[in-house]
Amino acid sequence: MKKFFIILLGAFVLLGGNVPTSQAKVIYDGVEIVKGQTGKLTFSKDVKVYKKNASGQFESMLVKKGNYFRVYNIEKYSGQTYYWMSSGYRVQASNLTVFKAIPFEQRVQFYKNPAYMWINRDKPFYSFYNESDSLATHAHSYYTYLNKWGNFIFEHGELVNTYDMSFVGGGIEKRTIDPTDIQLIEPQVVNKETLFNVTKDTVQHIKPYIINNNDYYQRLARPLPAGTVLKSAGFKIGNYYAVTFNTDADLYSIFFIPASYVVEQAS
Structure with a gap:
């Protein structure tokens, strides 16, 4: 069993593909979305946000309630979630942040042949083959390249990961995925x-x-x-x-x- 995971650990190759969106603007929730965007972020009241500049010093910006920022990357670790805003500011999720995820169907249409990257460091992406095998946790940890571990489909508006288990006498296994746990990258x-x-x-x-x-x-x-x-x-x-x-x-x-x-x- 463990030998199976060691062999497959290096199987990070590109499979599948999507037809990229045309040059027309893509609108979600009343605003234009762009390639690489995961969601949109507003705040429930005026708040200061911070970023580190090139000299290593922190600079702040006052954000007014309701102002909209694109979120391009999400970090999840130690029970916390952090959003990277379009202006380069990094903000921790709190009762002041209002994050709205872009539907995965709209995110993926910008890519011709995307790499699916697992970004949740608190919740590893376990293998369908044997979730109790400790190697599965390591094999699918932070930023593991997912394309070889099954196909992604949409069912009833949900992002679903499927894997064909027929090689061990099983059928098609399915698991619903939180789309904010996946970052898309164009290789x-x-x-x-x-x-x-x-x-x-x-x-x-x-x-x-x-x-x-x-x-x-x-x-x-x-x-x-x-x-x-x-x-x-x-x-x-x-x-x-x-x-x-x-x-x-x-x-x-x-x-x-x-x-x-x-x-x-x-x-």
Whole structure:
């Protein structure tokens, strides 16, 4: 059972696709929404919000009751929720914040081939295969790349994750998902013939983001000494290249490496 998860842990590849919206404006709740937007945020009364500027100092802004801000990212950890507003301010959810999530159907239409990223650090995305297996918790923790773990559909207005369990004698399993637990990212296409040289010692990253130094699979990832040659797996998530040791990337050999740790090898 655990071997199954270890094998599949590296299966972070792009599947499926959506037809992106046209150039026409997309309106929700009376305002235009844009690619990458998760929701809209207003406040129940006048309040000061803060952000850290480039010099490391905090600056404030007085927000009037009812003023609208786009929310592009949500953080969920230690029982708290934080909204990143369009102006760069980060605000903790409270009785002063009024957040309205954009329906997932409208969010996803902006993307041709989105990466589904799980962002709730308090509630890991468990595998359908065996939720009691401790490896499942690690395999699907913060920012795990979800595309290989089932399809996302809409039923009765709800976002539902499905997985075909026929390979173990089961049927189609379904689970309702809180759409604010998922961030959508458009992967960048990278030529599969591109070779990279590792410029300084690092490790294989199972996920396309560094979580923290204590992350279980981050620590177990194999070291990559400077000078290692890697091949592109065909895409990039954020600042991480998907790469492989193999001549032909396959489902089980893909891992990630920070762009700052590699240079493209001259052909």
